[in-house]
Amino acid sequence: xxxxxxxxxxxxxxxxxxxxxxxxxxxxxxxxxxxxxxxxxxxxxxxxxxxxxxxxxxxxxxxxxxxxxxxxxxxxxxxxxxxxxxxxxxxxxxxxxxxxxxxxxxxxxxxxxxxxxxxxxxxxxxxxxxxxxxxxxxxxxxxxxxxxxxxxxxxxxxxxxxxxxxxxxxxxxxxxxxxxxxxxxxxxxxxxxxxxxxxxxxxxxxxxxxxxxxxxxxxxxxxxxxxxxxxxxxxxxxxxxxxxxxxxxxxxxxxxxxxxxxxxxxxxxxxxxxxxxxxxxxxxxxxxxxxxxxxxxxxxxxxxxxxxxxxxxxxxxxxxxxxxxxxxxxxxxxxxxxxxxxxxxxxxxxxxxxxxxxxxxxxxxxxxxxxxxxxxxxxxxxxxxxxxxxxxxxxxxxxxxxxxxxxxxxxxxxxxxxxxxxxxxxxxxxxxxxxxxxxxxxxxxxxxxxxxxxxxxxxxxxxxxxxxxxxxxxxxxxxxxxxxxxxxxxxxxxxxxxxxxxxxxxxxxxxxxxxxxxxxxxxxxxxxxxxxxxxxxxxxxxxxxxxxxxxxxxxxxxxxxxxxxxxxxxxxxxxxxxxxxxxxxxxxxxx
Ligand code: GLC
Ligand code: CA
Numbered sequence: 001x002x003x004x005x006x007x008x009x010x011x012x013x014x015x016x017x018x019x020x021x022x023x024x025x026x027x028x029x030x031x032x033x034x035x036x037x038x039x040x041x042x043x044x045x046x047x048x049x050x051x052x053x054x055x056x057x058x059x060x061x062x063x064x065x066x067x068x069x070x071x072x073x074x075x076x077x078x079x080x081x082x083x084x085x086x087x088x089x090x091x092x093x094x095x096x097x098x099x100x101x102x103x104x105x106x107x108x109x110x111x112x113x114x115x116x117x118x119x120x121x122x123x124x125x126x127x128x129x130x131x132x133x134x135x136x137x138x139x140x141x142x143x144x145x146x147x148x149x150x151x152x153x154x155x156x157x158x159x160x161x162x163x164x165x166x167x168x169x170x171x172x173x174x175x176x177x178x179x180x181x182x183x184x185x186x187x188x189x190x191x192x193x194x195x196x197x198x199x200x201x202x203x204x205x206x207x208x209x210x211x212x213x214x215x216x217x218x219x220x221x222x223x224x225x226x227x228x229x230x231x232x233x234x235x236x237x238x239x240x241x242x243x244x245x246x247x248x249x250x251x252x253x254x255x256x257x258x259x260x261x262x263x264x265x266x267x268x269x270x271x272x273x274x275x276x277x278x279x280x281x282x283x284x285x286x287x288x289x290x291x292x293x294x295x296x297x298x299x300x301x302x303x304x305x306x307x308x309x310x311x312x313x314x315x316x317x318x319x320x321x322x323x324x325x326x327x328x329x330x331x332x333x334x335x336x337x338x339x340x341x342x343x344x345x346x347x348x349x350x351x352x353x354x355x356x357x358x359x360x361x362x363x364x365x366x367x368x369x370x371x372x373x374x375x376x377x378x379x380x381x382x383x384x385x386x387x388x389x390x391x392x393x394x395x396x397x398x399x400x401x402x403x404x405x406x407x408x409x410x411x412x413x414x415x416x417x418x419x420x421x422x423x424x425x426x427x428x429x430x431x432x433x434x435x436x437x438x439x440x441x442x443x444x445x446x447x448x449x450x451x452x453x454x455x456x457x458x459x460x461x462x463x464x465x466x467x468x469x470x471x472x473x474x475x476x477x478x479x480x481x482x483x484x485x486x487x488x489x490x491x492x493x494x495x496x497x498x499x500x501x502x503x504x505x506x507x508x509x510x511x512x513x514x515x516x517x518x519x520x521x522x523x524x525x526x527x528x529x530x531x532x533x534x535x536x537x538x539x540x541x542x543x544x545x546x547x548x549x550x551x552x553x554x555x556x557x558x559x560x561x562x563x564x565x566x567x568x569x570x571x572x573x574x575x576x577x578x579x580x581x582x583x584x585x586x587x588x589x590x591x
Contacts, residue, residue: 012507013288017211017268018340019506020057021383021495022107023390024213026348027064027086028072028465029446030387032458037465039446039457041087045098050477052102054390054488055495058268059099060107060213062348064092068118070182071160071408072348072444073109074215075116079200089207096208105210107268112197113219114183121196122184129171136193137184138176140226142167155228157238161412164241176226178219178245180408188220188254201261211268214293217255218273218285221248233309240310246275252284255292262293269293270342270382279333286339295342295382300326302350305438313413313434320518320538323357331380331510331523341381345372346389351442355395360540360583365392365475367583369487370562371536374585375521377494378505378534385491388447391480392487394471395442402432406466410439441466448472451479490562497560497587503527513550520545520580524552524590532559533588537580548576554591561586 031043041064051059063073066081073083082089099106115122124133140153152165152174158181165174166181176185186193201212223244232239255271262269273296276282285292301323307314334341345353354360358368369392377383396404402414414431421427435441446468449456455472458464480486498505508527513535514520520543522535533552537543547553553576561569562585572579573588580586 013338014507015288015294017294018382019499019502020105020268021055021377021385021498022058022060022270023051023054023056024060024062024347024384024386026062026072026387026444029444029457031447031449032462032464035459035462036085037458037462038085040085041082041091041095045091045095048095048098048102048104050481052104053481053492054385055492055499056104056385058105058107058210059095060270060384061092061095061109063109063111063215068116068182070116070180074111075114075118075180075183076111077116077118078120080203093207100208105268106208107211107213107270108204108209109215110197110201110212110217111215112186112200113216114177114179114185117182117184125184126168126170126175129173135190136187138187138222139171139173140165140176141173154226154241155237155239156241156244157229157236160409161416163238176222178216180412185222186220188222188250189224194254194257198257198261201258205261205265205267209267211262211265212270214258214269214271216274217271217293218247218251218276218296219245220254221245221250223248233311236309242275247273247278247281252290252292255285256290259291259293263291269295270384271296273297274299279329279337283333283337283339286334288338288340295340297342297344297347297384298330300330302345305356312438313410313431315430315434320521321516324512324515324521327379327523328510328512328515335380335509341379342384343376343379343381344384344386345376346386346443347384348386348443349440350386351438352393352395353389354392355437355442358538358583364540364582365394366487367562367581368392370490371538371583371585373487373491373494374534374560374562374587375536377491377498378525378532378587379523380506380508380510380525383495383498386443388443388445390488390491391448391475391477393445393448393475394469395436396439396445396469397471398433398436400436400467404467405435405439405441407440407444410435410441445469448476449478450476485564493560501530501532501559501589504530504532508532513552514545519543522550522552531590533590534585535580535588536585537583540582542582543580545578545580546576547573547578552588552590553578555588556591557589559587559589 028039030039033042064086065076066078067073096106121136124131125137142150152163156164158164160180229239229241271293304318305316306312307316354368360368446457451473453460455468480488504525504527508525511524513522519539525532555573558570
């Protein structure tokens, strides 16, 4: 099949950041160095060899700035200081240095759609209508309904439940908060705000940081009419206003403002972009010649199990072909149009991928983890691995009661349910099941370092800020580092393979194979006359697959196999009819 050479696009735009993979750290739950039960920066520094050995190029540090932690640091009270519980600016400098010494880079999290209500800017802004900071946030007068009752300026729902507007008594106006009440949105129309953000960006780049992950960056430009959102969910009072603030009118202008600085420093950037399904719109942000950002996180594949109307805590269903269709769309589009993809299954907002995308029997969890690693990392794009994913950490136990959940998103939902449907035990039961499947808490349990008490995250007699998932005796880093067959080592093999065959796996094209198959995900990557097949059995059965029927049976070499690349596996991939073991994934160089 590879006889027709796949010519790469005329210009390939090679870049170090395309070749990189990223490891994400959520500081509260990474490693506690001083036995106060909370992860911290020195704890991260102590694990840098472990991270380097995984084979990643970049470490992304989630928000570690001073914060009241209403939304675990995504509510920043001071962009220039580090939360006391995590350490100091000097500790971050050590972390940067430790990364650099090991040939890795460090990304900071840039959260500038909103601040904490404890930020000085907001305190001043709310103090008076005449404050020079008034216009740094989005203030609007109330509306009044036909009965003369005060109402918010529009009907937008907050991402964390309820109205997106909060009334502020002292000045009699509402302020906008797309997230928690304690996370007021900045007003990017104000040039002083943009300047302040540019200063923050420079400050951390000057400290040696190598770039940023940008929080909900596509929300920074809002339709200044602040119109009501159409009624989408008939059961809801407040409606999604995303069409008026996701990728709003001035987004690209604002991104270019930041992009200019990033370019000066040759910095890395990845933007979080919820709600955007329009590939052309994303392309405007990431095309190589736009100088905005390198890549974005899109949400299609992680919203796959949500009910309609952004209702994540209601059951939704999906098929493998849905997932494949999302990947195909973005993979092909970016390749053809000079853009780039960020690849991820997990992050601090998503449940654990083995549970979400596979949900295998216990004994097959490592196999499923390896399959997911293979499929993700050999797509075209920069792979992101979230802490604990490299050892296959799972969702919280179904037995956990609500007292174990900590996340504002989940807890606000629960509060709302108890308020509005206090006697509906069925709805409560379903919600509880959905929390165990989708709550952000699933990602936020402490990293399981060993089989010691508390999983080695903190001292044996310390009560960690969030309980350790009891699976730590079975799933932990110490065991996996020792075991060459572990998921941890498998991840490093996949990342190595991606670099060894850089042309194919980083710069090659992507083609979906056997589109309608609900049990197999197969794709080829090709560059010039070289071509590789990535083939994954998404079931817990042995599975027969007709490679000849898809014209990918001309095996040159088995490059990687989740069941090991020993001679025996080569035998199984000769001839046209192949058998795959449960959750087996294999990477094959074709003739
Ligand atoms: C992003 C973050 C999430 C946070 C929200 C508000 O989605 O990833 O953790 O709660 O933005 O900052
Ligand atoms: Ca600590």
